[in-house]
Amino acid sequence: MLKDFTLVEKKKLTYDLFEMIFETEDSFSFIHGQFITFVLPWIWWRAYSILETNWKYIKLIIKRLENGRWWSKFICDCNLWCILKWVWPAWHFTLKETPKNKLFIWTGTWFVPLFNQINWSLELWLKANLKLLFGLRNELDLFYEKELRDLKSNNSNFDYDYYISREKVWNYIHWRVTEFITKENISIYEEFYLCWIPSMIDNCIELLLALWIKKDQIFTEKY
Numbered sequence: 001m002l003k004d005f006t007l008v009e010k011k012k013l014t015y016d017l018f019e020m021i022f023e024t025e026d027s028f029s030f031i032h033g034q035f036i037t038f039v040l041p042w043i044w045w046r047a048y049s050i051l052e053t054n055w056k057y058i059k060l061i062i063k064r065l066e067n068g069r070w071w072s073k074f075i076c077d078c079n080l081w082c083i084l085k086w087v088w089p090a091w092h093f094t095l096k097e098t099p100k101n102k103l104f105i106w107t108g109t110w111f112v113p114l115f116n117q118i119n120w121s122l123e124l125w126l127k128a129n130l131k132l133l134f135g136l137r138n139e140l141d142l143f144y145e146k147e148l149r150d151l152k153s154n155n156s157n158f159d160y161d162y163y164i165s166r167e168k169v170w171n172y173i174h175w176r177v178t179e180f181i182t183k184e185n186i187s188i189y190e191e192f193y194l195c196w197i198p199s200m201i202d203n204c205i206e207l208l209l210a211l212w213i214k215k216d217q218i219f220t221e222k223y
């Protein structure tokens with residue numbers, strides 16, 4: 001059933017990334033890692049992963065794609081109090097609530113469902129080490145540094161690394177996140193969560209399988 005979403009807060013995180021908080025008509029529940037779908041004018045649909053929820057409020061991070069088919073621009077350019085239609089959360093890319101060590105790999109806005117899953121793992125006090133590899137192209141793309149620093153200082157079982165692929169920036173690793181995938185680095189991890197474009201996910205899966213990780217240890221979301 002279609003419901004109304006009212007935009008109540010909008011913050012620019014980078015030159016093309018927006019954190020947006022919408023108020024829903026009713027409180028709702030979802031499984032960590034799922035997405036909601038906006039039903040836009042002329043019955044276009046666009047999916048967005050859930051970053052956080054709090055009673056009737058839902059937080060999303062949306063990239064304003066200059067060369068997309070327009071709908072990310074339409075949403076990012078909405079003014080406060082604009083109302084959009086949406087449908088309930090869906091999808092199977094959900095956190096396994098196990099005490100197994102987990103490695104999360106993403107780039108750009110593919111961050112959103114994984115950040116949600118990491119926060120939920122920490123809230124559940126899962127007895128697991130959690131590490132995330134955050135890949136970006138340039139320094140200008142950096143976001144959520146304070147949030148990740150705070151998460152790490154409050155949770156001894158959580159760690160993260162930023163990778164910047166297209167320029168050298170002091171204090172950040174200069175390369176692609178896939179460089180981390182070596183036998184030695186991944187030896188303590190038992191579950192792998194990947195969210196990325198299809199070709200990079202396939203590339204990561206190949207690297208993991210070559211290191212004797214089993215398919216049922218790898219969970220993916222492609223878009």
Ligand SMILES: Cc1cc2nc3c(=O)[nH]c(=O)nc-3n(C[C@H](O)[C@H](O)[C@H](O)COP(=O)(O)OP(=O)(O)OC[C@H]3O[C@@H](n4cnc5c(N)ncnc54)[C@H](O)[C@@H]3O)c2cc1C
Nearest residue numbers: 035046047048049061062063068069070071072109112223
């Ligand atoms: C399950 C799911 C969850 C998603 N969650 C998010 C989210 O949390 N935040 C978000 O910004 N988008 C998310 N998207 C993408 C979103 O649905 C739209 O595709 C995106 O906003 C672009 O819409 P558009 O009409 O402007 O361009 P489109 O014509 O839909 O896309 C143009 C091209 O850009 C690529 N693309 C789409 N999204 C991104 C992105 N974020 N970064 C880089 N390239 C991209 C697509 O692969 C496509 O080739 C998600 C998609 C899916 C399927």
